[in-house]
Each structure stands twice: as C-alpha cells, then as structure tokens.
Amino acid sequence: MSSPLIDPDVAERVIARALARGGDFAEVYAERRHGLSVSLDDGRIEGASDGAEEGVGIRLVVGDATYFGHVDSLEEPRLAEIADSIAQASRGQALKPQTLAAAAQVNPQTVRRAPEDVSLADKVDVVRACDDAARATGGEITQVSAGYAENRRTVTIYNSDGLATGDDRIRVRLAVQAVARRDGRIENGTETHGGHAGFELLEDDPRRIAESAARKALTALDAVPAPAGKMPVVVGNGFGGVLLHEAVGHGLESDAVQKDASVYAGRIGERLAPGFVNAFDDGRLPGAWGTDGIDDEGMPTQKVPILRNGVLESFLYDRLRAARDEAVSTGNGRRESFRHLPVPRMTNTYFAPGDAQVADLIEAAGNGLYAVSFGGGQVEPATGDFVFGVSEGYLIENGRVTKPVTGATLTGNGLAVLQVIEAIAGDLKIATGYCGKAGQRVPAGVGQPHVLLREITVGGTGG
Amino acid sequence: MSDAAKLSDAARRAVELALAAGAEHAEAYCQDEREAEIRVYDRAVESLTEAGEAGVGIRVFKSEGRCGYAFGTTFGDDGLRTLAARAVEIAEYSDPDEFGGLPGECAAADAGELVSPGFADWTTERKVELAIAVDDAARTADSRVSQVEQSIYADSRGFVALANSEGFCGAYESSGAYAYSSAFAGEGDALMTGLGLGIGRGPDELDADAIGGEAAARAAALVGARRIAGRRAPVLLDAFTAASFMGIVAGALSGEAVLRGRSPFVGREQEEIASPVLAIADDGLIAGGPASAPFDGEGVPQSRASLIGDGRVRNLLYDARTAREAGAASTGNGRRGSYRGRPSPAATNIVIDAGTATLDELIAQAGDGLYVTQVVGLHSGVNPVSGVFSVGASGIEIKDGKLAGPVREATIASDLISMLSAVRAVGAERRWVPFGGSVLAAPLLIGEMTIAGD
Known part of the structure; x- marks a missing residue:
C-alpha cells in the first residue's frame, strides 16, 4: 500500500484540537481520489475526463450530536482550522486522545493490473470494441453509448480511540447502452x-457486455405491454438482487431502525421468510463491486448474516449507531468521500444460493412474469413499500418463458415479499449498483440467484 | 482583491497554462463555495456540517474539435499546469468532432440578484434554531404524527468563474437555502410518510412552521391508506409529483437526447404531442429560480425558451455542441453539475405556466380517480428513451368529485407523450420544487392513466 496520507503525529495534534473543549470521539479521515472515465457516444470517443481530488473530513461526536467539517487539503494548518472550528460546538472538558501508531492497511484486495499502468489507448480500445460489438448485433441498433470508468480511493483513518488504519480501493466499471x-x-x-x-x-x-445490452434493446422491440395484477414472478439473478437491497436491506440499516423508521425494528430473532432463505451483507466478497478492506470508519468489513434460515439475525451498523445499541459496528459505516459523514450502508447484499433449478422455477410459476433485470428501485423504509421498474421482462405462459414485456413494475412490501419466496436457485451472481442515501452515492453490490415469488403485484399498461 | 476577482484570475491563468501546454482552445470553470447542513432529530442537532469546497475543471480542444477534460482541487500554478497537461494529453485520444469547440456567443445576461440580502446575518446558531423549529412544527402540527425521521436545513453560497481562450471571462455569486422534514403518521405496518419542504435564496425565505406543518399534513392525510382496485381513471398530480414528471420530460427534450435518438420526442417535432392547455418553458433567468444565472457552464447567456406550447415541441435544450449539430443556436443550457463535469445540455429552471383552476376545482373535474401526492421509483420506473413509465404512487382516492380515502401501493402507468396529451387542466397555484431539477410546478390533471392496485 501507499504510505499514509497523513502522519500519525499530525493526526494526533488535529484530533487533540478537535477535542479541546470536550467530546466523546474525534476522527480524521483523509482521502485521495483519482478517477478516469472514457466515454463513447454516436460512434465517437467524446474524450476522457480525468479528476484528482484530495482532502480531509474531521468529525467530532458529543453525546448524540456530530459536528463535521471538511477541507480540500492534506496540510496541517488547514486541518487545524477545521478542527478548531468544530471544537467550538463542544462545551466540556478536553478529552485526551489515544496515542496513534502509523496507519497500516488491512484486508487488501488483489488487483492484478492496476488501471494506472494501462495506457489510455487500451482503455479507448475497450470502449470502441463495445461500440462495434453492439452495432454488429443487428441492423436495428441505431445508437450506442459506452463508458469506461476507473477510480482509486486511498484512505487513511485515525481516531481518538487510537485507531490508525488505511485502505487502497481500486474499482473498474464498464457500462454500455444500446438503442x-x-x-x-x-x-x-x-x-x-x-x-x-x-x-x-x-x-x-x-x-459480450455490449452484445448483451444490444440484445436487450432488440428484444424490447417485440415487447408487448406488461400485464397488471397479482401473479407469480421469477426474479432473475444478479441485478434482480436489487429487490433484496431495496425491500429488505435499507430497512436493516441501523439509522432507520433506531428512528423507528423501519418495519424491521424490534424483529431480530423473528422468522420473516421460509426456512430455506439465507441472506448476507458481505463487504469482504473478493473482487465484488461493494467490497472494501475496511469501512469508512476503519472497521474491517465482514460477512454479516441478515437472514439465517428465514430468521432475522442482524442489523447493519456503523460506529455511532452500534454504540447506541451497545453493539459493535458490523463494518457498514460508509461514505461517498471525505466530504460526507459515514452512515450505515450496505456493501454486497445477496440471497445465498438454494438448490432449485432455474427451469423448475419457471415451470412452477405457471402463468406470470419473468423479471430478468430491474432499472433500479426505491423503497419507503418506514413501511417497507417498494417499487421496481422491470427493464427486461418476459411473460411466463404455461410454465414457459414467452413474449418480452415492456413497462412492468413490481410493487409490494418487503415483509410481505419475504413470505412469498417459494424457491431459490443456485446461480448466485453479484451485479454493480450505485446506492443513493442521505445525498451520498456509493458503489453497492446487489445479487441473488433466480428467485420464485408466489405472488406479487405487477403494474403495467396491459390487461 | 475580491473573491470573485481571485477566482476569475485562477480561471484565466488555467486557460493560459492550457494554451501553453498545446491546447488550441481552452476553457476553465472554477467554483468556490461554502456550505452548511444541519440535521435535526427529536428536536436536537444530530449532525452539523460546515465546509468549503473549491475546484477547477479545464476543458481543452485540439485540432478538429478533439476534446479533453481534467479537474482537480488545486489552484496553485503547479497544480493547474499538471491539470492542463493532462487535459491536453487526453484530447489526443479523442475522435475528431466537427461540432466540437467553444461557444462563439459568450456573454453574461442580467439574472438579477442571486444572493439573499440577509444571508450573512444568519449565524450557525440561528440556522440551528430554524432547523429545530421545522422539526418541532412537524412533530406538533398534527396529533396523528407518530415520528419525524429527520428535519434538515442546508444552504450554500459561492462563486463561479469561467474564462476561455476566446476572451470571455465572467463570474457571479449566488446563494441558496432549503429545509425539509420527513414525518410519519400512523403506526406499525400502516406507517405513512409525508414530506414538507421550502426553498429559497436564503434562510429568510424559509417558513419553519409551513415546512414542518406540510410534512405533518401530508403524512396525516395518508393515515389508514388502503390499496385500491386497478382501473383506468383520471389522475391528479400534485405540484411535487408534477415537478418530478416535468423534470423527466425536460430531460427528454435535451438536444442531445433527441439528436442521438434517445428520446420519445424523436421524429415527432411537427406532431401534436401535448394538450394545448399545457405550456412548459425553460427559464434560466427567472427571479427566484434556483438555477438562474447570468451564463451557463460554458459562458453562453442563460435565457427563456418555450419547450412545449400549443400542443407541440417549441424548442429543444442546446449547449454549444448540440446546437451546432442541429444547426441552431445554443439556448444557454450547457449545464454542469460542478467543476467535475463537462457541460452538456440540460434544463435550468423548468416553468409550468399557471392554469386557472384551484385544487378543489381540479378534484371536482377529476370526478372519480386518484390524487397522487407521492411517487416512488421514478428513476427506475421511467424509460427515458421510449417514455414508457410505471411508478409506485400513494395519495387520496377521488370519488364523485371529492377527496375520499387515502391510498397506498398503487401503480400509475402510461407513457410521457400520452400523459402530456391527456393533460386536461393545470392548477393556478405554483411553487418551486427541487425534484427533477428545479421546477416551478403546478398541479396537473391527467385525463386518464392506468392505475394498478389489487
């Protein structure tokens, strides 16, 4: 790993200043961000964009209140200014922070080819190849856009409990849209x-990413309006996991739970789903989109069981909310950047594989909908009510997948949907999502094997 | 030297360095702002953030319109030189673009006063009091409110400076503030949420009682909500939900979406695509508009243009590049989210022309249908290319021209053009809503939509 962004003695002095008038906890979060994106549209490389930012967020916790400041700099005088400013909020006795050691990286991820060692020409080639491949899929493909993006976030975290740690996170993503x-x-x-x-x-x-996008667009040309009403639904693997993310996961985030803004509050130990259903939030899944070595408070990430044999087992905690419940952080304190406060967030959230076959799920559905992929989704954590737009879906007629449909959505309630899980296949896949919450956007892995839901409301314009 | 002058100097310096690094044309966009955010829970501060953010984005063009972009948070000469060199290097890898290049028509329009006169008088303590007052109002305005998830106050004030190699250099200062509260009413599985919000140039324009009271009223109105049977029926969108939909419509009217064939309006420029009672404009200069500014993200004066009127598309939103491709003039819609992004065509302030009907009249006109006060899943439930949408909705059932019982977990489905064509009436009362961009929104009565329920 690269050396710490800030030396421990600097962090120690800054933390002491933040705690000069009292407080329970102070933290210095330093980050260097570098991102590169290459975009192609209308057959043309539009140019790349390269961004480099660095800065520090300083947090002071006093009782139930958090005071936060950030600055686009790693220089001690600028950090001291921020620390002094947030210290004004406190009115107690100075807290003496722990001595800090040098920050060391934990749980490093394996990156075989660092993007910064690859030439821009090679990245341009990847995007061009996507354009060619999508257009070669069929003459009805009239437009293609493709984007390659890489980013590297180097973080160093110190806090008044004596924590000194760091992480080096490299992500790569390719996205293709075909019309x-x-x-x-x-x-x-x-x-x-x-x-x-x-x-x-x-x-x-x-x-193959581009071909898949193009095939979806071509298929949709033949789509009929989605039916409306209650019916069995088979949800596809990979991005189908957005259902778990939205309908269950957000309600397990401890900030919502502690504000009674979650239908899952007070239900730990309760059976919410059939006994064969297991689900995890796993921030350590090697190479997965939502994986990090540590969370953004320096806590090593974990594989957190959320549903075990259908029973609700754990909420997702950051440091602050864990302390309120006299629990330990589950390594879910995440933030978009040094300009944001950490909040409890999912990492990679998925239903564990079951033993059913996909073909059996379709057959068992009889007449219903095969929701292969969602355009995204949204949930009201307080009620568990959710809606998902089906971006790729098919009718299931007499136990077979038939016509593609357009304009379908699934609406329902998280608690209710867990109870109608009828079967889970074995083909677990994790897809790349971005999750928005509290004005922050973080990479989140969503995933699942194929899942059969006995009955759910489908909204569509068809009969 | 003033802050605006310092920032302008940095922008000019960045342009010089980019030219020295080999750019044929160059532009620098600098931003420097301070922001505050206060989150309140249970009448106490949960978090308080005070911070500054500053950065610069350098856009260069080499021969044949090849473009490169680099951004960073450093304003020193060394940092700017590195960014400029990176932008020039990147441009080598771009394809030629016959429509690429800086705008030829840069200038600053008169956008009026963009900073709230009383902004500086607001200490952090006063802002905290305001945020707590919002929370308190949400908790006390209606006895059915069982919880307030969060009340938030946020503001920002800052400068933008833009310079380019064609000799344009401009700067402006603007401020903005908003507050909102999210209240729950009812209990257990029947908990319903309501949002109240206010937005203005500064905290003086925010009325804590009105914001908290609105959150409480919207949540309380949904207590006891049930599912309803599916049907095709009139749908009355309130100002919040109308704003969200009009934001999507404006996105589909961006010159880029249409030129690239990614909009339901493609090829329908001459057709009747909307009801004649609906008029929508993009107004980059309107007083009180959160997105009002003298020039856009590439120095073209912002302006007002009708988007939809007399049943047809009147104008598309263009930045300099898409305008050249379309053989039109930039409409001053080369927008940037921040210094991190290149300009691209997007709406400034979307303005729905006010109609004449009161809310009660719209409800009476609907007869039997659904008054929608919340939609969920807009970003996933609308296909921006085909315009087909199906989104979750809650609100209040309309029976015999009057509000009846509250409704949850409904779905409303249609497509954008059918919806625009089916607008039967526009409400008289408008307000600024920051959903789907910044929208001066009015309630819209849609003649018919598919409602899916039980």
Whole structure:
C-alpha cells in the first residue's frame, strides 16, 4: 500500500484540537481520489475526463450530536482550522486522545493490473470494441453509448480511540447502452460490468457486455405491454438482487431502525421468510463491486448474516449507531468521500444460493412474469413499500418463458415479499449498483440467484 | 482583491497554462463555495456540517474539435499546469468532432440578484434554531404524527468563474437555502410518510412552521391508506409529483437526447404531442429560480425558451455542441453539475405556466380517480428513451368529485407523450420544487392513466 496520507503525529495534534473543549470521539479521515472515465457516444470517443481530488473530513461526536467539517487539503494548518472550528460546538472538558501508531492497511484486495499502468489507448480500445460489438448485433441498433470508468480511493483513518488504519480501493466499471429502432418504436438496453478490481476485469472479452445490452434493446422491440395484477414472478439473478437491497436491506440499516423508521425494528430473532432463505451483507466478497478492506470508519468489513434460515439475525451498523445499541459496528459505516459523514450502508447484499433449478422455477410459476433485470428501485423504509421498474421482462405462459414485456413494475412490501419466496436457485451472481442515501452515492453490490415469488403485484399498461 | 476577482484570475491563468501546454482552445470553470447542513432529530442537532469546497475543471480542444477534460482541487500554478497537461494529453485520444469547440456567443445576461440580502446575518446558531423549529412544527402540527425521521436545513453560497481562450471571462455569486422534514403518521405496518419542504435564496425565505406543518399534513392525510382496485381513471398530480414528471420530460427534450435518438420526442417535432392547455418553458433567468444565472457552464447567456406550447415541441435544450449539430443556436443550457463535469445540455429552471383552476376545482373535474401526492421509483420506473413509465404512487382516492380515502401501493402507468396529451387542466397555484431539477410546478390533471392496485 501507499504510505499514509497523513502522519500519525499530525493526526494526533488535529484530533487533540478537535477535542479541546470536550467530546466523546474525534476522527480524521483523509482521502485521495483519482478517477478516469472514457466515454463513447454516436460512434465517437467524446474524450476522457480525468479528476484528482484530495482532502480531509474531521468529525467530532458529543453525546448524540456530530459536528463535521471538511477541507480540500492534506496540510496541517488547514486541518487545524477545521478542527478548531468544530471544537467550538463542544462545551466540556478536553478529552485526551489515544496515542496513534502509523496507519497500516488491512484486508487488501488483489488487483492484478492496476488501471494506472494501462495506457489510455487500451482503455479507448475497450470502449470502441463495445461500440462495434453492439452495432454488429443487428441492423436495428441505431445508437450506442459506452463508458469506461476507473477510480482509486486511498484512505487513511485515525481516531481518538487510537485507531490508525488505511485502505487502497481500486474499482473498474464498464457500462454500455444500446438503442434499437423499428418504424416509430425505440427501445434501449443497458449492461454493466464492474468490480473492486483492476483492468484484468475487462480482459475477458468486454464485447459480450455490449452484445448483451444490444440484445436487450432488440428484444424490447417485440415487447408487448406488461400485464397488471397479482401473479407469480421469477426474479432473475444478479441485478434482480436489487429487490433484496431495496425491500429488505435499507430497512436493516441501523439509522432507520433506531428512528423507528423501519418495519424491521424490534424483529431480530423473528422468522420473516421460509426456512430455506439465507441472506448476507458481505463487504469482504473478493473482487465484488461493494467490497472494501475496511469501512469508512476503519472497521474491517465482514460477512454479516441478515437472514439465517428465514430468521432475522442482524442489523447493519456503523460506529455511532452500534454504540447506541451497545453493539459493535458490523463494518457498514460508509461514505461517498471525505466530504460526507459515514452512515450505515450496505456493501454486497445477496440471497445465498438454494438448490432449485432455474427451469423448475419457471415451470412452477405457471402463468406470470419473468423479471430478468430491474432499472433500479426505491423503497419507503418506514413501511417497507417498494417499487421496481422491470427493464427486461418476459411473460411466463404455461410454465414457459414467452413474449418480452415492456413497462412492468413490481410493487409490494418487503415483509410481505419475504413470505412469498417459494424457491431459490443456485446461480448466485453479484451485479454493480450505485446506492443513493442521505445525498451520498456509493458503489453497492446487489445479487441473488433466480428467485420464485408466489405472488406479487405487477403494474403495467396491459390487461 | 475580491473573491470573485481571485477566482476569475485562477480561471484565466488555467486557460493560459492550457494554451501553453498545446491546447488550441481552452476553457476553465472554477467554483468556490461554502456550505452548511444541519440535521435535526427529536428536536436536537444530530449532525452539523460546515465546509468549503473549491475546484477547477479545464476543458481543452485540439485540432478538429478533439476534446479533453481534467479537474482537480488545486489552484496553485503547479497544480493547474499538471491539470492542463493532462487535459491536453487526453484530447489526443479523442475522435475528431466537427461540432466540437467553444461557444462563439459568450456573454453574461442580467439574472438579477442571486444572493439573499440577509444571508450573512444568519449565524450557525440561528440556522440551528430554524432547523429545530421545522422539526418541532412537524412533530406538533398534527396529533396523528407518530415520528419525524429527520428535519434538515442546508444552504450554500459561492462563486463561479469561467474564462476561455476566446476572451470571455465572467463570474457571479449566488446563494441558496432549503429545509425539509420527513414525518410519519400512523403506526406499525400502516406507517405513512409525508414530506414538507421550502426553498429559497436564503434562510429568510424559509417558513419553519409551513415546512414542518406540510410534512405533518401530508403524512396525516395518508393515515389508514388502503390499496385500491386497478382501473383506468383520471389522475391528479400534485405540484411535487408534477415537478418530478416535468423534470423527466425536460430531460427528454435535451438536444442531445433527441439528436442521438434517445428520446420519445424523436421524429415527432411537427406532431401534436401535448394538450394545448399545457405550456412548459425553460427559464434560466427567472427571479427566484434556483438555477438562474447570468451564463451557463460554458459562458453562453442563460435565457427563456418555450419547450412545449400549443400542443407541440417549441424548442429543444442546446449547449454549444448540440446546437451546432442541429444547426441552431445554443439556448444557454450547457449545464454542469460542478467543476467535475463537462457541460452538456440540460434544463435550468423548468416553468409550468399557471392554469386557472384551484385544487378543489381540479378534484371536482377529476370526478372519480386518484390524487397522487407521492411517487416512488421514478428513476427506475421511467424509460427515458421510449417514455414508457410505471411508478409506485400513494395519495387520496377521488370519488364523485371529492377527496375520499387515502391510498397506498398503487401503480400509475402510461407513457410521457400520452400523459402530456391527456393533460386536461393545470392548477393556478405554483411553487418551486427541487425534484427533477428545479421546477416551478403546478398541479396537473391527467385525463386518464392506468392505475394498478389489487
């Protein structure tokens, strides 16, 4: 790993200043961010964008209140200014912080080909290949956009409890959108591929990402309006996991739980799903999109069981909310950057594989909907009510997948949907999502094997 | 030297360095702002953030319109030189673009006063009091409120400076503030949420009682919500939800979306695509508009342009590049989210022309239908290319021209053009809503939509 962004003696002095008028906890979070993106649209490389930022966020916790400041600098005088300013908020006795050691990296991820060692020309080639591949899929593909993005976040974290740690996070992601047109009708298809990994992620034919996007757009040209009403639904693997993320995961985040803003509050130990259902939030899944060595408070990430044999087992904690529940952080304190406060967030959230076959799920559904992929989703954690837009879906008729459908959504309630899980297949896959919460956007892995839901409300414009 | 002058100097310096590094044309966009955010829970400060953020983005063009972009948080000569060199290096790898290049028509329009006169009088303590007052109002305005998830106050004040190699250099200062509260009413599985919000140039324009009271009223109105049977029926969108939809419509009217074939409006420029009662404009100069500014993200004066009127698309939103491709003039819509991004065509302030009907009249006109006060899943439930949408909705059922019982977990589905064509009436009362961009929104009565329920 690279050397710490800030020396321990500097951090010690800054933390002492933040605690000069009292407080329970102070922290220095330093970060260097570098990102590069290459975009292609309309057959043309539009140019890359390169960004480099560095800065520090300083946090002071006094009772239930948090005081926070950040600055676009790593220089001690600037950090001291911020520390002095937030210290004004406190009115007690100075707290003496622990002595700090040098920050060391834990749980490093394996990156075989660091993106910074790959030439820009090679990255441009990947994006161009996607354009070619998508257009080669069919003459009805009229437009393609493709984007490659890499970013590296080096973080160093010190706090008044004596913590000194760091992480070096490299992510790569490729996204392709294809538009297909026939007569007056236009449809689009998207596909993404990414991970906490280096350029090696794209070494095995990035063209298949583009082909997949193009196929989705072409398929949608034949789509009929989605039916509306209650019916069995088979949810696809990979991005289908957004259902778990939205309908359950957000309600398990301890900030929502502690404010009684979650239907899952007070339900630890309760059976919420059939006994064969297991689910995890796993921040250590090697190479996965939502994986980090430590969370953004320096806590090593964990594989947190959220549902074990259908029973609710754990909420997701950051440091602050864990302390309130006299629990230990589960390594879910995440933030978008040094400009944001950590909040409890999911990492990679997924249903564990079951033993059913995908074909059996479809057959068992009889007549219903096969929701392969979602355009995203949203949930109201207080009620568990959710809605998902189905970006790729098919009718299931007489136990077979038939026509593609357009304009379908799934609506329902998280608690209710867990109870109608009928079967889980074995084909677990993790997809790359971005999760927005409290004005912060962080990479989150969503995943699952194919899942059969006995009955859920499908919204559509068809009969 | 003033802060604006310092920032302008940095922008000019960055342009010089980019030219020295080999750019044919160059532009620098500098931003320097201070922001505060106060989150209140249970009438006490949960978190208080005070911070500054500053950065610069350098856009260069080499021969044949090849473009490169680099941004960073450093304003020193060494830092700017590194950024400029990186932008120039990147441009080598871009494809030629016959429409690429800086705008030819840079200038600053008169956007009026963009800073709240009383902004500086607000100490942190007063802002905290305001945030707590919002929370308190949400907790006490209606006895059915069982919890307030959070009340938030946030503001920002800062400078933007833009310089380019064609001789343009401009700067402006602006401020903004908003507060919102999210209240719950009811209990257990029947908990319903309501959002109250206020937005203005500064905290003086925020009314804590009104914001908290709105959160409470919106949550309380949904207590006891049930699911309803599916049907095709009139849907009345309140100002919040109308704003969200109009934001998506404006996105589909960006010159880029249309030129690249990614909009439901493609090829329909001459067709009747909307009800004649609906008029929507993009107004980059309107008084009180959160996105009002003298020039856009590449120095073109912001302006007002009708987007939809007399049933047709009147104008598209163009930045300099898409305008050249379309053979039109930039409409001053080359927008940037921040110094981290290049300009691209997007709406400034979206303005729905006010109609004449009161809310009660709209409800009476609907007859039997659904008054929608919340939609969820807009970012996933709307296909921006085909315009087909299906989103979760809650609100209040309309029976015999009057509000009846509250409704949850409904889905409303249609497509953007059918929805625009089915607008039967526009409400008279408008307000600024920061959803889907910044929208001066009015309630919209849609003649018919598919409502999915039980």
